[in-house]
Amino acid sequence: MDLFSIPTDKNHNWLPQDGTVHYYGKIFALEQANLYLEKLLKEIAWKNDEAIIFGKKIITKRMVAWYGDMPFQYTYSKVTKQALPWTKALKQLKHIAESETGESYNSCLLNLYNDGSEGMAWHSDGEKDLKKNGAIASMSFGAERKFAFKHKETKEVVSLHLEHGSLLVMKDLTQSYWLHRLPPTTKTSKPRVNLTFRTIETQ
Numbered sequence: 001m002d003l004f005s006i007p008t009d010k011n012h013n014w015l016p017q018d019g020t021v022h023y024y025g026k027i028f029a030l031e032q033a034n035l036y037l038e039k040l041l042k043e044i045a046w047k048n049d050e051a052i053i054f055g056k057k058i059i060t061k062r063m064v065a066w067y068g069d070m071p072f073q074y075t076y077s078k079v080t081k082q083a084l085p086w087t088k089a090l091k092q093l094k095h096i097a098e099s100e101t102g103e104s105y106n107s108c109l110l111n112l113y114n115d116g117s118e119g120m121a122w123h124s125d126g127e128k129d130l131k132k133n134g135a136i137a138s139m140s141f142g143a144e145r146k147f148a149f150k151h152k153e154t155k156e157v158v159s160l161h162l163e164h165g166s167l168l169v170m171k172d173l174t175q176s177y178w179l180h181r182l183p184p185t186t187k188t189s190k191p192r193v194n195l196t197f198r199t200i201e202t203q
Helices: 030-043 088-101
Strands: 020-026 047-053 056-068 073-076 079-082 107-113 120-123 136-142 145-151 157-162 166-171 178-182 192-198
Touching: 020 157, 030 088, 030 136, 030 192, 056 079, 088 107, 088 136, 088 166, 088 192, 157 166
Parallel strands: none
Antiparallel strands: 020 166, 047 056, 056 107, 073 079, 107 192, 120 178, 136 166, 136 192, 145 157, 145 178
């Protein structure tokens, strides 16, 4: 049986408590997902990410980009980024994310993991610029990767695999009670592009 042909229940909450995570599965046909991956790799203004850790600037192999409706400033890991104007492909993907989730977004943080050796440590997206308890729509293109959540108090872990051309949404109390991460893996040497559509609250 082809497990990937079984529809994903987008109404299922993957978290047992204190938050909401819906996984929509693949929302793009393979050819369409491949086309978007190619566009994102070529057209996005990728830069190595920076972070200030214990007073020292760290440059990651993982690359990032920040886009939005306005030149929003967004600060995390003590580094501030200014949003670039949407590309045509990003506007299309934002519209698709909004149509699928019933939410609205005004910005997108993109991550490029060049291969399986690159990942993301445990963290939550609780920056003060973000809408409190707002939805974050995460689109994945490229290598399928494991994605994990860990409850901040109980330490319970929930894991799932994010497929090429898939959509996941985190909302409600998720960022307050859960950490998430993308663990490194030796199972793939292919790149993965992740788009996280968010809402920045302007004063």
